[in-house]
Amino acid sequence: MRKHSVWIRAGVLVAAGGLVLAACGGGDDEGGGTGGSTPGAVEIPTTTDQLFYPSDKKGGTLKALSGSDCDSWDPARTYYATCWDQQRWISRSLLNYKQAPNSAELVPDLATEVPTSPDGGKTWTYTLKDGIKFEDGSPITSKDIKYGIERVFATDIINGGPTYVIDYLQTEPAYEGPYKDPSPDKLGLTSIETPDDKTLIFHLNKPFNDWNFIMASPSATPVPQAKDTGDQYTAHPVASGPYKFDKYVPNQSLTLVRNDQWDPATDEVNKALPDSIEITMGLEAADIDNRILNGDADIFLDQTGVDTALRTQLLSDPELRKARTTVDLSGFLRYMSVTTTVKPFDNIHCRNAVAYAVNKQAQVLARGGPTAGAPAPTMLPPTVAYYADFDLFPTPNSAGDIEKAKAELEACGQPDGFSTKLTARGNRPAEVAQATAIQSDLKKIGINVTIEKFDSSQYFSAVLGIPKNMQDKGYGLAMTGWGADWPSPYGFFSSIVDGRKILDQGNSNYAELNDPVVNKGIDDGLAATEDGAAQTAWTTVDKGVVQSAAYIPLIYDKAMNIYSDRITNVFFTPGFNMVNFAALGVVR
Amino acid sequence: MAVPVMVEPTERPPSPSARPVAGRSLWRIAWSRLRKDKVALASGAFVLLVVLVAVFAPALTALAGTTPDEPNYDLLNPINAMPAGSFGGISADHILGVEPLNGRDVFARVVYGARISLLVAALATLLSVVLGTAMGLISGYVGGWIGGLIARLMDLLLAFPLLLFAIAIVAVIPDSAFGLGGNTLRLFILVFIIGFFSWPYIGRIVRGQVLSLKEKDFVAAARGTGAGPIRIMVHELLPNLVAPILVYTTLLIPTNILFEAALSYLGVGVRPPTASWGDMLATAADGLFRVDPMFMIVPGVAIFLTVLAFNLLGDALRDAFDPRGGG
Numbered sequence: 001m002r003k004h005s006v007w008i009r010a011g012v013l014v015a016a017g018g019l020v021l022a023a024c025g026g027g028d029d030e031g032g033g034t035g036g037s038t039p040g041a042v043e044i045p046t047t048t049d050q051l052f053y054p055s056d057k058k059g060g061t062l063k064a065l066s067g068s069d070c071d072s073w074d075p076a077r078t079y080y081a082t083c084w085d086q087q088r089w090i091s092r093s094l095l096n097y098k099q100a101p102n103s104a105e106l107v108p109d110l111a112t113e114v115p116t117s118p119d120g121g122k123t124w125t126y127t128l129k130d131g132i133k134f135e136d137g138s139p140i141t142s143k144d145i146k147y148g149i150e151r152v153f154a155t156d157i158i159n160g161g162p163t164y165v166i167d168y169l170q171t172e173p174a175y176e177g178p179y180k181d182p183s184p185d186k187l188g189l190t191s192i193e194t195p196d197d198k199t200l201i202f203h204l205n206k207p208f209n210d211w212n213f214i215m216a217s218p219s220a221t222p223v224p225q226a227k228d229t230g231d232q233y234t235a236h237p238v239a240s241g242p243y244k245f246d247k248y249v250p251n252q253s254l255t256l257v258r259n260d261q262w263d264p265a266t267d268e269v270n271k272a273l274p275d276s277i278e279i280t281m282g283l284e285a286a287d288i289d290n291r292i293l294n295g296d297a298d299i300f301l302d303q304t305g306v307d308t309a310l311r312t313q314l315l316s317d318p319e320l321r322k323a324r325t326t327v328d329l330s331g332f333l334r335y336m337s338v339t340t341t342v343k344p345f346d347n348i349h350c351r352n353a354v355a356y357a358v359n360k361q362a363q364v365l366a367r368g369g370p371t372a373g374a375p376a377p378t379m380l381p382p383t384v385a386y387y388a389d390f391d392l393f394p395t396p397n398s399a400g401d402i403e404k405a406k407a408e409l410e411a412c413g414q415p416d417g418f419s420t421k422l423t424a425r426g427n428r429p430a431e432v433a434q435a436t437a438i439q440s441d442l443k444k445i446g447i448n449v450t451i452e453k454f455d456s457s458q459y460f461s462a463v464l465g466i467p468k469n470m471q472d473k474g475y476g477l478a479m480t481g482w483g484a485d486w487p488s489p490y491g492f493f494s495s496i497v498d499g500r501k502i503l504d505q506g507n508s509n510y511a512e513l514n515d516p517v518v519n520k521g522i523d524d525g526l527a528a529t530e531d532g533a534a535q536t537a538w539t540t541v542d543k544g545v546v547q548s549a550a551y552i553p554l555i556y557d558k559a560m561n562i563y564s565d566r567i568t569n570v571f572f573t574p575g576f577n578m579v580n581f582a583a584l585g586v587v588r
Numbered sequence: 589m590a591v592p593v594m595v596e597p598t599e600r601p602p603s604p605s606a607r608p609v610a611g612r613s614l615w616r617i618a619w620s621r622l623r624k625d626k627v628a629l630a631s632g633a634f635v636l637l638v639v640l641v642a643v644f645a646p647a648l649t650a651l652a653g654t655t656p657d658e659p660n661y662d663l664l665n666p667i668n669a670m671p672a673g674s675f676g677g678i679s680a681d682h683i684l685g686v687e688p689l690n691g692r693d694v695f696a697r698v699v700y701g702a703r704i705s706l707l708v709a710a711l712a713t714l715l716s717v718v719l720g721t722a723m724g725l726i727s728g729y730v731g732g733w734i735g736g737l738i739a740r741l742m743d744l745l746l747a748f749p750l751l752l753f754a755i756a757i758v759a760v761i762p763d764s765a766f767g768l769g770g771n772t773l774r775l776f777i778l779v780f781i782i783g784f785f786s787w788p789y790i791g792r793i794v795r796g797q798v799l800s801l802k803e804k805d806f807v808a809a810a811r812g813t814g815a816g817p818i819r820i821m822v823h824e825l826l827p828n829l830v831a832p833i834l835v836y837t838t839l840l841i842p843t844n845i846l847f848e849a850a851l852s853y854l855g856v857g858v859r860p861p862t863a864s865w866g867d868m869l870a871t872a873a874d875g876l877f878r879v880d881p882m883f884m885i886v887p888g889v890a891i892f893l894t895v896l897a898f899n900l901l902g903d904a905l906r907d908a909f910d911p912r913g914g915g
Contacts, residue, residue, distance in 0.1 A: 286875075307875045308688075308874070308875045308876055308879070309875040309876065309877075309878035309879050310875075311668065312668045312670055312878075312879040313878075313879070315667055315668045316668075359661070361661065362659060362661055362690070364669075365661055365664055365666075365669040365689055365690065366669070366689050366690060367669075367689075368668065368669050368689070369665075369666065369667055369668045369669040370666070370667065371667075371668070372669075399661075429871065429874045432860060433689045433690060435860070436690065436860045436861050437659060437690060439860070439861060440657060440658060440659050440690075440861070443657075450859070451859055451860050451861075452859075453859065453860075
């Protein structure tokens with residue numbers, strides 16, 4: 001599938017980041033009061049390309065904490081990466097991510113093999129394994145998977161999750177889900193054939209080479225029609241994976257116990273080491289950090305990292321962080337959108353001026369230093385396939401170049417600068433710190449920035465997502481971030497830079513970039529059947545976007561996480577952009 | 589409650605005493621008492637100092653060679669973005685250290701923050717004093733249903749969940765309104781909200797005073813000479829209210845400083861990078877204070893000392909004008 005070299009490159013980048021860290025540590029005694037700060041003193045393990053605490057020992061209870069309950073435990077309705085990751089405990093999909101550090105390679109799960117399409121991405125055929133069963137002992141058939149996918153089409157009842165299966169499987173006339181299905185067996189979606197209980201044939205309405213990634217998401221989870229409770233399914237999704245619901249109190253706790261109908265012989269993905277899993281929900285960040293430090297819990301499922309204070313404490317206290325702290329690239333890019341329809345940013349030179357003026361090292365510091373992120377010259381983070389390293393706006397030490405920025409301002413016809421507005425989420429202190437840093441960067445070249453703060457709950461829907469609002473209010477700059485739904489460049493780019501996907505509402509192409517080179521690159525990348533062509537296409541897209549300066553990549557986000565001192569098999573999975581929960585154990 | 593009645597010296601019968609005693613106004617009496625009160629003098633001096641610091645903020649920071657908004661990334665520990673050096677990065681150039689994450693000079697920000705805090709508090713207090721005095725006078729002197737209505741309005745406003753209202757209104761404020769934009773609009777709104785909701789404190793005091801004053805002979809005399817209600821309120825009653833108004837003004841200012849800090853803390857104050865004490869506290873309280881306590885101590889102490897000084901001064905003024913009351 002994916003080129004392995006991509007991942008090696010990602011590993012090199014992360015390792016280089018570590019070196020920078022160590023070098024900084026050597027030059028500064030203020031490591032944080034430990035006295036003898038040596039260059040090696042701030043080495044933090046990065047899980048991104050390593051496996052920590054390998055163990056095959058079974059038993060024990062994995063105690064997990066989360067800030068809030070999952071958006072839904074219904075596999076068709078959840079859209080949070082952490083919940084997709086947790087779904088793997090209870091549900092299996094046709095495919096899954098390989099259980100190896102930083103591997104985006106897909107492996108068969110319920111299916112016997114990862115298929116290739118015989119006709120350039122329109123037809124996909126999967127064969128199911130023998131011996132796969134639901135928690136009630138009934139066999140999992142191709143019809144259960146088809147039914148599970150059909151549920152996604154019932155958007156009036158089953159909503160909130162990704163809708164890619166609708167995009168690619170919708171038929172004429174439109175299928176409206178099993179609840180409105182006139183056919184007696186409720187399996188009326190003609191684009192999925194189930195000639196027998198073991199075979200699924202998908203007929204896509206347009207070619208899509210990333211289809212296997214969709215079949216590795218919870219959208220491709222079997223749901224037994226007899227047990228489908230519609231919008232109540234979240235209360236007890238029927239397990240196909242190694243664990244099943246035992247006791248669930250929404251927004252408080254969930255206990256998972258072993259599913260005795262799950263046959264390990266059919267599953268090379270899930271290790272299922274703990275005997276049970278206890279999830280405690282709705283906790284405050286500081287409480288979560290304390291519980292894990294005290295050994296009362298093993299992992300923070302949100303994987304958003306420790307807060308600034310604990311980060312600094314961990315950085316200055318080797319004993320505290322020993323063997324239980326990791327820093328991962330989160331697969332998340334923090335970037336700034338430069339609205340191309342707001343003057344003077346309709347002129348590329350004015351956008352270039354901003355791109356040159358921004359001090360990306362200051363952005364890293366605003367988020368808490370090198371363990372919080374690394375300066376990003378590209379849009380694609382190194383955890384996504386076909387990542388290529390380049391820098392189209394090189395500045396000394398990524399700290400901005402005032403001279404070049406001023407030259408671009410001159411070329412834009414605004415040598416004395418101008419005034420513009422920058423939007424940010426006011427309840428995200430780190431984002432406000434980033435915005436403030438940009439404000440002072442741009443002041444140096446005469447661009448006066450007013451920071452407009454908004455609440456995060458309405459930021460994308462009511463502010464950035466409405467192009468007319470951006471134009472009317474003159475929001476020339478916007479702080480934002482993005483992580484892909486699956487670790488392919490199409491999953492990353494399709495909704496944020498494709499000029500043909502600019503919407504009046506719910507827009508994600510905030511800068512309203514409509515560049516024919518970028519648009520064509522997305523089509524080429526999607527149609528590419530071999531790695532070379534795909535690499536060329538996606539690098540063209542990435543370079544096209546960065547060159548346009550409509551989007552200015554700022555930081556590859558990192559998360560510094562802590563674990564209990566008994567946890568085992570900690571490694572990073574690009575599929576969820578976090579540690580793979582299904583592999584975790586608690587007996588060393 | 590004791591009612592300070594200012595009696596014009598000229599109204600007094602000539603002193604029977606052999607040595608003529610110079611008439612001493614309430615102001616002179618109060619001043620002579622204040623002069624002996626060391627705490628009052630110290631608080632007054634501190635208040636004056638803070639005002640001077642706010643007024644001369646640009647000169648002070650220029651003297652210190654710093655600016656409030658300029659980041660100093662080289663002063664941060666590159667590993668964790670905290671100030672390099674001990675006690676929040678205190679050095680000869682940055683006498684109160686620098687902020688984490690961006691290295692802005694804390695001294696310059698506290699000095700400039702004093703401007704916002706004092707400006708908002710002073711203007712809001714002015715608004716509430718003007719409103720409160722006018723409403724209290726009308727309510728107390730005119731009485732009847734108008735007086736009753738105003739009195740109930742004051743009760744209503746005092747019972748209003750002000751903080752929640754302030755958060756809600758500031759959250760829905762557009763970029764520009766009433767011909768104002770940006771920070772000017774924010775300041776205007778802060779002043780309006782704080783001032784508008786605190787006038788009943790003054791209003792009730794004034795109303796109470798007026799209710800008792802209007803029964804006095806000098807008011808009846810004025811009425812007898814044919815003075816209209818406005819003339820009586822402005823020329824007869826108001827001069828007798830100056831002392832309590834001054835006292836409660838001094839006590840309202842620190843309340844408003846804290847209020848501005850609270851609003852900034854809740855994220856509805858001025859916009860970045862403009863410094864305000866509340867905003868500095870809020871940033872520090874996000875967890876950074878555990879690593880860099882100085883970041884929270886500096887604005888915290890600034891608020892604490894200023895509020896304390898205003899309160900002590902207010903108490904001293906009250907005692908000076910009315911040694912019988914309070915206690």
